[in-house]
Amino acid sequence: MKIALQVRRYLLLTAACFVYMLSKGQSSRPNIIFIFSDDHAYQTISAYGSKLAVTPNIDRIAREGAIFTNAMVTNSICGPSRATLLTGKYSHINGYTLNEKKFNTGQQVFPRLLQQNGYQTAWIGKWHLGNLPEGFDHYQILNSQGQYYNPQFISSNHDTTIHHGYVTNLITQFTEAWLDKRDTSKPFFLVVGEKATHREWLPDIQDLGAYDDKTFSLPPNFHDDYKNRIAAQNQDMTIDKTMRLKEDLKVHADYEKGGIYNRFTEDQKKSFYDYYENKVSKEFDEKRLTGEALVEWKYQRYLKDYLATAKSLDRNIGEILAYLDKTGLSKNTVVIYASDQGFYMGEHGWFDKRFMYEESLRTPFVMRYPGVIKPGSAINQMTLNIDWAPTLLNIAQVNIPQDIQGTSFLPILKGDKNVPWRKEMYYHYYEFPQPHHVYPHFGIRTERYKLVRFYDAGNAWELYDLQKDPHEVNNIYGSKGTEKLTAELKQHLKKLMIEYKDEDAFKILDAEGLK
Incomplete structure (x- = not known):
């Protein structure tokens, strides 16, 4: 009897030790927040040397962690880039080669692997993969592309609700609300999916005219003649011919008949009307521009709207960082900021992305990992978005499946200068x-x-x-x-x-x- 009692006590003590060790292991694994914007050009981020805008909060992540100077994507377009993030695989393998299809969420996605290994997972904001997320304990996603003002959100319980306000601010509010009520016994993985800076570039009301006192220099290849480049000659993405005065630049926009302004409250509509009709459209009418002068005016208006939209993005990133500081979460939370791909800010006379030229091939990527990444680091190796999933699994101490095509760059983050790495990439x-x-x-x-x-x-x-x-x-x-x-x-x-x-x-x- 004594022996049996001793054995029982031993087993109970062993089990208690195991539970304690397990809980210690889980608490030591970092939380991960991946802030993922849409169409945000690295050329507009001051950490990357931009002369166009100042982005103090994105810069803060880079300053307190690392900036990736050669982060690239394998297919420069929104939905496929999200699919690559989720799978760590090229588009032809994960099946999502182009937008407006349904992504197969039943396939292996790394958030589900995190979920199965003790992480609480969530996606808040823009999803835009044609279906509802799987592998997440919680989601609150924009309906399709989403709207900048008073957008619809679809929640985990399948409710679709219109929320009053500006989309970037709402995404931050929902992010903090989820963090407040999360299961604190588990580490978490959270994607903050931003709509900004997607076309048609509607700034927050407080940012209207934020860059009106600036005149931007033209990129050296703004007046590209596309000589000896058939694809560049035949595209349809120029500021000159493709960018629309009424819809994109809000010159004499229609605030009454259909379109995006139907979503606006009367106060929101009035603010837009006062700025775009009484100032921007008035200037357009008075100048009576044609030819190259008109194209260059459109370029200035494009950048002013785009950068004003990005201003709210950076400000809200600062709000999330402040929340982490206030709650003490910053000590054990990896924070990543990235865009789904790059974007043209007038290079080649273009907006949009798609081409394998540098401005859309390269994407901003900054990362803070307290205690691991030396503050102020620069990662110059050629990293790809197929590498993001295996790196995050590696950080979370979860086995990386062999069929993932990317490679974890965690050893590089830890300062291993001898780790073999790619010298070339495929697109x-x-x-x-x-x-x-x-x-x-x-x-x-x-x-x-x-x-x-x-x-x-x-x-x-x-x-x-x-x-x-x-x-x-x-x-x-x-x-x-x-x-x-x-x-x-x-x-x-x-x-x-x-x-x-x-x-x-x-x-x-x-x-x-x-x-």
């Missing part, structure tokens, strides 16, 4: 012809060169020396002296296609006789 864009008539293409980018193959209707190759031609206006494909370089890049491109199992792209190369 594949699909969406054509709508909405911007950008030919589908794939390509390879190395530290110095970029080789791109446009296919289907835009059957052409492009080659750039990024060291000599950082603005990508001189396509040297087929030029004398590039034969050996081109052959080597094609072989490397072929190897990446094999590595990432892009069979459809490989068939195109195979049809050209590239063995």
Whole structure:
């Protein structure tokens, strides 16, 4: 009897120790907040050296953690980038190659793996993947693209409710409300999905006219003639011809008949009318601009609206950081700020993204990880959005499935200077012809060169020396002296296609006789 009692006590003590160790292990695992914006250009962030705007709160994350100087995406478009975040896989593998489809949430997504390993998970804000999230304990997502003013949100209990206010502020309010009531016995993973800075760039009322005292310099390739670049010649995303005066720039906008302003309250509508009709539209009428002068005026208005919209984004990031400080969560919470891809701020005369040129290929990515990342670090290695999922799993001490195509960069964050890392990346864009008539293409980018193959209707190759031609206006494909370089890049491109199992792209190369 005594022996049995002793055994029982021993087992109880062992179980108690196990529970204690488990709870200690869970509490030591960091919380993770991933703030994910839409179409926010790195060229507009002061941490990246921007002369266009000052972004103190995004800069704070970089200053207290790391800035990634070569963060890139594998398919520069909104929904597919979110799908890549969730899966750690290329678009052709996760099945979400272009917008306005239904993402297969039943496949392996890393938040579900976190959920199964003791994390509480949530997604608040823009989702835009054609269905409802899975792998999350809680969600409160915008209906489809969402609206800037008085938007609809769909909650975990499937209620769809209109909430009064400005979308970026609402997302922050809902974020803090969820954090207040979360299960504090578990670490958490939270995605804050921002609508900003998506077209049509409606600023918060308090930010209307925030940049009216500035005149922005034109990018060096603003008046690009697209010489020797068939795809660039035939796109439909120029500030000149594609950007709409009425809808995009609010010149003589219709505040009464349909459209986005039907959502506005009378006070909100009055504020917009006073600014855009009585100031912006009046200026447009008085100037009577044509030709290049009109295009440059449109550029100035585009940047002023875009940056005013981004101003609220940065301010709300500051609000979230302040919340973490106030609650003590900042001590054990990884904070990441990233965009779904880059965006053109007049480079090549464009807005939007899609092309494999640098402004849309590269995306902002800053990360704070207390006790791990040395403040003020710069991560110069070529990281991809397929790397985000395995890195977050690694941070959460969850096994990384072998079929994830990305690689965890946690060793780099910890200062391992000997970790082997990629010297080249693979890209594949699909969406054509709508909405911007950008030919589908794939390509390879190395530290110095970029080789791109446009296919289907835009059957052409492009080659750039990024060291000599950082603005990508001189396509040297087929030029004398590039034969050996081109052959080597094609072989490397072929190897990446094999590595990432892009069979459809490989068939195109195979049809050209590239063995």
